[in-house]
Amino acid sequence: MSDVAERVKKIVVEHLGVEEDKVVESANFIEDLNADSLDTVELVMAFEEEFGTEIPDDAAEKIQTVQDAIDFIKKSTEGA
Protein backbone atom coordinates (compact mmCIF):
# COMPACT_ATOMS: atom_id res chain seq x y z
CA MET A 1 0.00 0.00 0.00
CA SER A 2 2.67 2.49 0.98
CA ASP A 3 4.75 1.48 -2.00
CA VAL A 4 3.21 4.17 -4.21
CA ALA A 5 3.76 6.78 -1.53
CA GLU A 6 7.40 5.83 -1.16
CA ARG A 7 8.05 5.91 -4.88
CA VAL A 8 6.32 9.26 -5.22
CA LYS A 9 8.38 10.73 -2.39
CA LYS A 10 11.60 9.38 -3.87
CA ILE A 11 10.83 11.10 -7.19
CA VAL A 12 10.03 14.36 -5.44
CA VAL A 13 13.27 14.26 -3.46
CA GLU A 14 15.28 13.50 -6.58
CA HIS A 15 13.65 16.09 -8.81
CA LEU A 16 13.38 18.99 -6.42
CA GLY A 17 16.58 18.27 -4.54
CA VAL A 18 14.88 18.74 -1.16
CA GLU A 19 15.46 17.04 2.18
CA GLU A 20 13.63 13.77 2.56
CA ASP A 21 11.98 14.77 5.84
CA LYS A 22 10.37 17.79 4.17
CA VAL A 23 8.53 15.59 1.69
CA VAL A 24 5.52 14.80 3.86
CA GLU A 25 2.06 13.98 2.49
CA SER A 26 0.70 17.45 3.10
CA ALA A 27 3.63 19.23 1.47
CA ASN A 28 2.61 21.56 -1.34
CA PHE A 29 5.09 21.39 -4.23
CA ILE A 30 5.14 25.09 -4.92
CA GLU A 31 4.55 26.59 -1.48
CA ASP A 32 6.45 24.15 0.73
CA LEU A 33 9.00 22.61 -1.58
CA ASN A 34 9.92 25.68 -3.65
CA ALA A 35 8.98 24.14 -6.98
CA ASP A 36 8.29 26.40 -9.95
CA SER A 37 5.80 25.70 -12.73
CA LEU A 38 8.41 23.86 -14.79
CA ASP A 39 9.30 21.68 -11.82
CA THR A 40 5.68 20.60 -11.49
CA VAL A 41 5.57 19.66 -15.18
CA GLU A 42 8.77 17.68 -14.73
CA LEU A 43 7.35 15.95 -11.68
CA VAL A 44 4.19 14.96 -13.52
CA MET A 45 6.27 13.58 -16.39
CA ALA A 46 8.44 11.68 -13.93
CA PHE A 47 5.33 10.19 -12.26
CA GLU A 48 4.02 9.17 -15.67
CA GLU A 49 7.28 7.44 -16.46
CA GLU A 50 7.62 5.72 -13.08
CA PHE A 51 4.07 4.43 -12.92
CA GLY A 52 3.41 3.92 -16.62
CA THR A 53 0.27 5.99 -16.42
CA GLU A 54 -0.87 9.08 -18.27
CA ILE A 55 -1.82 12.16 -16.28
CA PRO A 56 -4.04 14.48 -18.33
CA ASP A 57 -3.42 18.24 -18.04
CA ASP A 58 -6.59 18.96 -16.10
CA ALA A 59 -5.71 16.28 -13.56
CA ALA A 60 -2.10 17.46 -13.41
CA GLU A 61 -3.26 20.94 -12.44
CA LYS A 62 -5.00 19.53 -9.39
CA ILE A 63 -1.92 17.71 -8.18
CA GLN A 64 -0.54 20.29 -5.78
CA THR A 65 0.60 18.24 -2.82
CA VAL A 66 2.43 14.97 -2.33
CA GLN A 67 -0.86 13.41 -1.16
CA ASP A 68 -2.64 14.60 -4.34
CA ALA A 69 -0.04 12.79 -6.41
CA ILE A 70 -0.28 9.60 -4.37
CA ASP A 71 -4.08 9.62 -4.55
CA PHE A 72 -4.17 10.20 -8.29
CA ILE A 73 -1.63 7.52 -9.05
CA LYS A 74 -3.31 4.97 -6.78
CA LYS A 75 -6.66 5.65 -8.39
CA SER A 76 -5.36 5.53 -11.96
CA THR A 77 -3.27 2.39 -11.49
CA GLU A 78 -6.01 0.55 -9.60
CA GLY A 79 -8.52 1.22 -12.35
CA ALA A 80 -6.26 -0.32 -14.96
Add this chain to the structure above:
Amino acid sequence: MFDLSGKTALVTGASGGIGAAIATSLHRQGATVALTGTREAALQAVAAKLGERCHVIPANLADPEAPAALVKEAEAAMGSLDILVNNAGLTRDGLLMRMKDEDWQTVLDVNLTAGFRLVRAVLRGMMKRRTGRIIGITSVVGVTGNPGQANYAASKAGMIGFTKATALEVANRNITANCVAPGFIETAMTDVLDEKQRETILTKVPAGRLGQADEIAAAVTYLASDEAAYVTGQTLHVNGGMAMI
Protein backbone atom coordinates in the same frame (compact mmCIF):
# COMPACT_ATOMS: atom_id res chain seq x y z
CA MET B 1 37.30 28.47 -27.27
CA PHE B 2 34.13 26.81 -28.49
CA ASP B 3 35.31 23.35 -27.47
CA LEU B 4 32.47 20.86 -27.90
CA SER B 5 34.34 17.72 -26.82
CA GLY B 6 32.01 15.25 -25.16
CA LYS B 7 28.89 17.04 -26.43
CA THR B 8 26.28 15.48 -28.66
CA ALA B 9 24.37 17.22 -31.43
CA LEU B 10 21.48 16.44 -33.72
CA VAL B 11 21.41 18.37 -37.00
CA THR B 12 18.32 18.21 -39.21
CA GLY B 13 18.57 18.76 -42.94
CA ALA B 14 22.17 17.65 -42.63
CA SER B 15 22.58 16.65 -46.26
CA GLY B 16 22.03 20.21 -47.51
CA GLY B 17 24.81 22.75 -47.95
CA ILE B 18 24.24 24.66 -44.73
CA GLY B 19 23.29 21.56 -42.70
CA ALA B 20 26.40 19.67 -43.76
CA ALA B 21 28.57 22.69 -42.93
CA ILE B 22 26.96 22.96 -39.48
CA ALA B 23 27.48 19.26 -38.76
CA THR B 24 31.07 19.48 -39.95
CA SER B 25 31.81 22.50 -37.81
CA LEU B 26 30.28 21.03 -34.62
CA HIS B 27 32.15 17.81 -35.30
CA ARG B 28 35.43 19.65 -35.82
CA GLN B 29 35.02 21.22 -32.38
CA GLY B 30 34.75 17.76 -30.88
CA ALA B 31 31.03 17.03 -30.80
CA THR B 32 29.50 13.68 -31.64
CA VAL B 33 26.88 14.39 -34.30
CA ALA B 34 23.74 12.71 -35.55
CA LEU B 35 22.81 13.63 -39.10
CA THR B 36 19.24 13.48 -40.22
CA GLY B 37 17.38 14.24 -43.41
CA THR B 38 15.34 12.47 -46.04
CA ARG B 39 18.18 11.65 -48.46
CA GLU B 40 20.09 8.78 -46.91
CA ALA B 41 22.79 8.52 -49.59
CA ALA B 42 23.60 12.22 -49.24
CA LEU B 43 23.71 11.88 -45.45
CA GLN B 44 26.06 8.92 -45.74
CA ALA B 45 28.32 10.98 -48.00
CA VAL B 46 28.56 13.70 -45.33
CA ALA B 47 29.12 11.06 -42.63
CA ALA B 48 31.89 9.43 -44.66
CA LYS B 49 33.80 12.71 -44.63
CA LEU B 50 33.39 13.12 -40.88
CA GLY B 51 34.43 9.60 -39.95
CA GLU B 52 34.14 8.74 -36.25
CA ARG B 53 31.70 10.31 -33.78
CA CYS B 54 28.99 10.41 -36.42
CA HIS B 55 25.57 8.75 -36.79
CA VAL B 56 23.17 8.79 -39.70
CA ILE B 57 19.47 8.64 -38.85
CA PRO B 58 17.25 9.21 -41.88
CA ALA B 59 13.81 10.68 -41.11
CA ASN B 60 11.01 12.48 -42.87
CA LEU B 61 10.04 15.34 -40.59
CA ALA B 62 6.79 15.93 -42.45
CA ASP B 63 5.57 12.82 -40.62
CA PRO B 64 4.10 13.92 -37.24
CA GLU B 65 5.50 10.84 -35.47
CA ALA B 66 9.00 11.26 -36.87
CA PRO B 67 10.45 13.96 -34.56
CA ALA B 68 9.88 12.08 -31.29
CA ALA B 69 11.16 8.83 -32.78
CA LEU B 70 14.18 10.61 -34.20
CA VAL B 71 15.12 12.16 -30.85
CA LYS B 72 14.72 8.81 -29.13
CA GLU B 73 16.98 7.16 -31.66
CA ALA B 74 19.58 9.92 -31.47
CA GLU B 75 19.62 9.77 -27.67
CA ALA B 76 19.98 5.99 -27.80
CA ALA B 77 22.84 6.23 -30.29
CA MET B 78 24.75 8.98 -28.48
CA GLY B 79 23.64 8.55 -24.87
CA SER B 80 22.10 12.02 -24.61
CA LEU B 81 21.46 15.13 -26.62
CA ASP B 82 23.10 18.45 -25.77
CA ILE B 83 22.59 20.41 -28.97
CA LEU B 84 19.66 20.48 -31.39
CA VAL B 85 20.02 22.34 -34.67
CA ASN B 86 16.72 22.77 -36.45
CA ASN B 87 18.02 23.38 -39.91
CA ALA B 88 15.67 21.34 -42.11
CA GLY B 89 13.55 23.55 -44.30
CA LEU B 90 12.01 23.78 -47.70
CA THR B 91 10.45 26.34 -50.00
CA ARG B 92 7.29 26.29 -52.12
CA ASP B 93 7.50 29.76 -53.60
CA GLY B 94 4.69 31.54 -55.36
CA LEU B 95 2.80 34.79 -55.22
CA LEU B 96 0.26 34.83 -52.43
CA MET B 97 -2.75 35.27 -54.70
CA ARG B 98 -1.87 32.01 -56.40
CA MET B 99 -0.55 30.11 -53.40
CA LYS B 100 -2.20 26.76 -52.81
CA ASP B 101 -3.20 25.60 -49.33
CA GLU B 102 -0.89 22.64 -49.59
CA ASP B 103 2.09 24.82 -50.46
CA TRP B 104 1.39 26.86 -47.36
CA GLN B 105 0.84 23.80 -45.19
CA THR B 106 3.86 21.82 -46.35
CA VAL B 107 6.20 24.71 -45.63
CA LEU B 108 4.69 25.37 -42.19
CA ASP B 109 4.71 21.65 -41.33
CA VAL B 110 8.37 21.09 -42.09
CA ASN B 111 9.89 24.49 -41.26
CA LEU B 112 7.95 25.27 -38.10
CA THR B 113 5.83 22.41 -36.74
CA ALA B 114 8.53 19.75 -37.03
CA GLY B 115 10.88 22.09 -35.16
CA PHE B 116 8.34 22.48 -32.37
CA ARG B 117 7.98 18.71 -32.07
CA LEU B 118 11.74 18.22 -32.03
CA VAL B 119 12.26 20.82 -29.33
CA ARG B 120 9.44 19.33 -27.24
CA ALA B 121 11.10 15.94 -27.52
CA VAL B 122 14.64 17.08 -26.65
CA LEU B 123 13.60 19.26 -23.72
CA ARG B 124 12.83 16.29 -21.52
CA GLY B 125 16.44 15.12 -21.45
CA MET B 126 17.87 18.65 -21.41
CA MET B 127 15.68 19.64 -18.45
CA LYS B 128 16.83 16.61 -16.50
CA ARG B 129 20.47 17.30 -17.20
CA ARG B 130 20.12 21.05 -16.72
CA THR B 131 21.93 21.83 -19.92
CA GLY B 132 21.06 22.28 -23.56
CA ARG B 133 21.41 24.30 -26.73
CA ILE B 134 18.54 24.75 -29.15
CA ILE B 135 19.40 26.52 -32.37
CA GLY B 136 16.97 27.26 -35.17
CA ILE B 137 18.08 28.21 -38.64
CA THR B 138 15.63 30.89 -39.64
CA SER B 139 16.12 33.39 -42.48
CA VAL B 140 16.51 37.08 -43.08
CA VAL B 141 13.18 36.97 -44.94
CA GLY B 142 11.45 35.93 -41.71
CA VAL B 143 12.19 39.44 -40.53
CA THR B 144 12.15 41.47 -43.76
CA GLY B 145 9.60 39.52 -45.81
CA ASN B 146 10.12 38.60 -49.45
CA PRO B 147 7.66 38.60 -52.33
CA GLY B 148 6.77 35.08 -53.44
CA GLN B 149 7.65 33.63 -50.05
CA ALA B 150 4.66 34.36 -47.82
CA ASN B 151 4.64 30.79 -46.54
CA TYR B 152 8.41 30.59 -46.07
CA ALA B 153 8.63 34.03 -44.42
CA ALA B 154 5.77 33.13 -42.08
CA SER B 155 7.44 29.88 -41.07
CA LYS B 156 10.75 31.59 -40.42
CA ALA B 157 9.19 34.46 -38.46
CA GLY B 158 7.24 31.82 -36.54
CA MET B 159 10.46 30.10 -35.64
CA ILE B 160 11.83 33.31 -34.14
CA GLY B 161 8.77 33.82 -31.91
CA PHE B 162 8.76 30.16 -30.98
CA THR B 163 12.43 30.34 -30.03
CA LYS B 164 11.87 33.37 -27.80
CA ALA B 165 9.04 31.67 -25.93
CA THR B 166 11.14 28.53 -25.53
CA ALA B 167 14.07 30.58 -24.26
CA LEU B 168 11.89 32.19 -21.60
CA GLU B 169 10.50 28.88 -20.41
CA VAL B 170 13.80 27.08 -19.96
CA ALA B 171 16.32 29.85 -19.24
CA ASN B 172 16.68 28.95 -15.57
CA ARG B 173 17.51 25.38 -16.49
CA ASN B 174 20.71 26.38 -18.26
CA ILE B 175 19.15 25.74 -21.64
CA THR B 176 19.46 28.39 -24.31
CA ALA B 177 17.37 28.77 -27.46
CA ASN B 178 18.54 31.00 -30.29
CA CYS B 179 18.21 31.47 -34.03
CA VAL B 180 20.71 32.09 -36.77
CA ALA B 181 19.30 34.02 -39.72
CA PRO B 182 21.26 33.57 -42.95
CA GLY B 183 21.01 36.05 -45.80
CA PHE B 184 21.94 34.90 -49.31
CA ILE B 185 24.24 31.91 -48.95
CA GLU B 186 26.01 30.04 -51.71
CA THR B 187 24.29 26.64 -51.81
CA ALA B 188 22.54 24.41 -54.32
CA MET B 189 19.57 26.76 -53.89
CA THR B 190 21.52 29.78 -55.18
CA ASP B 191 23.57 27.82 -57.76
CA VAL B 192 20.58 27.81 -60.08
CA LEU B 193 20.55 31.61 -60.30
CA ASP B 194 21.81 33.09 -63.54
CA GLU B 195 24.38 35.88 -63.72
CA LYS B 196 21.76 38.63 -63.90
CA GLN B 197 19.80 37.37 -60.90
CA ARG B 198 23.05 37.09 -59.00
CA GLU B 199 23.93 40.68 -59.79
CA THR B 200 20.53 41.90 -58.68
CA ILE B 201 20.90 40.10 -55.39
CA LEU B 202 24.38 41.45 -54.84
CA THR B 203 23.18 45.04 -55.18
CA LYS B 204 21.34 44.42 -51.90
CA VAL B 205 24.36 43.00 -50.09
CA PRO B 206 26.81 45.61 -48.82
CA ALA B 207 29.51 42.94 -48.44
CA GLY B 208 29.33 42.50 -52.21
CA ARG B 209 29.29 38.72 -52.21
CA LEU B 210 27.12 35.76 -51.25
CA GLY B 211 27.75 34.19 -47.87
CA GLN B 212 29.36 30.80 -47.38
CA ALA B 213 27.72 27.91 -45.57
CA ASP B 214 30.75 27.83 -43.26
CA GLU B 215 29.91 31.33 -42.11
CA ILE B 216 26.49 30.14 -40.94
CA ALA B 217 28.09 27.11 -39.31
CA ALA B 218 30.47 29.33 -37.37
CA ALA B 219 27.55 31.29 -35.89
CA VAL B 220 25.81 28.04 -34.92
CA THR B 221 29.00 26.69 -33.35
CA TYR B 222 29.33 29.82 -31.24
CA LEU B 223 25.74 29.55 -30.00
CA ALA B 224 26.27 25.84 -29.26
CA SER B 225 29.34 26.53 -27.13
CA ASP B 226 29.68 27.06 -23.38
CA GLU B 227 30.92 30.56 -24.18
CA ALA B 228 27.41 31.51 -25.37
CA ALA B 229 25.71 30.43 -22.13
CA TYR B 230 24.39 33.95 -21.47
CA VAL B 231 22.97 34.43 -24.97
CA THR B 232 19.36 33.29 -25.28
CA GLY B 233 16.24 34.21 -27.19
CA GLN B 234 18.37 35.98 -29.79
CA THR B 235 18.54 35.91 -33.56
CA LEU B 236 22.04 36.23 -34.95
CA HIS B 237 21.88 37.67 -38.48
CA VAL B 238 24.61 36.52 -40.84
CA ASN B 239 23.89 38.35 -44.07
CA GLY B 240 26.73 40.55 -45.23
CA GLY B 241 24.89 43.63 -44.03
CA MET B 242 21.83 43.25 -46.28
CA ALA B 243 19.53 43.82 -43.29
CA MET B 244 20.53 45.36 -39.99
CA ILE B 245 18.00 44.52 -37.33
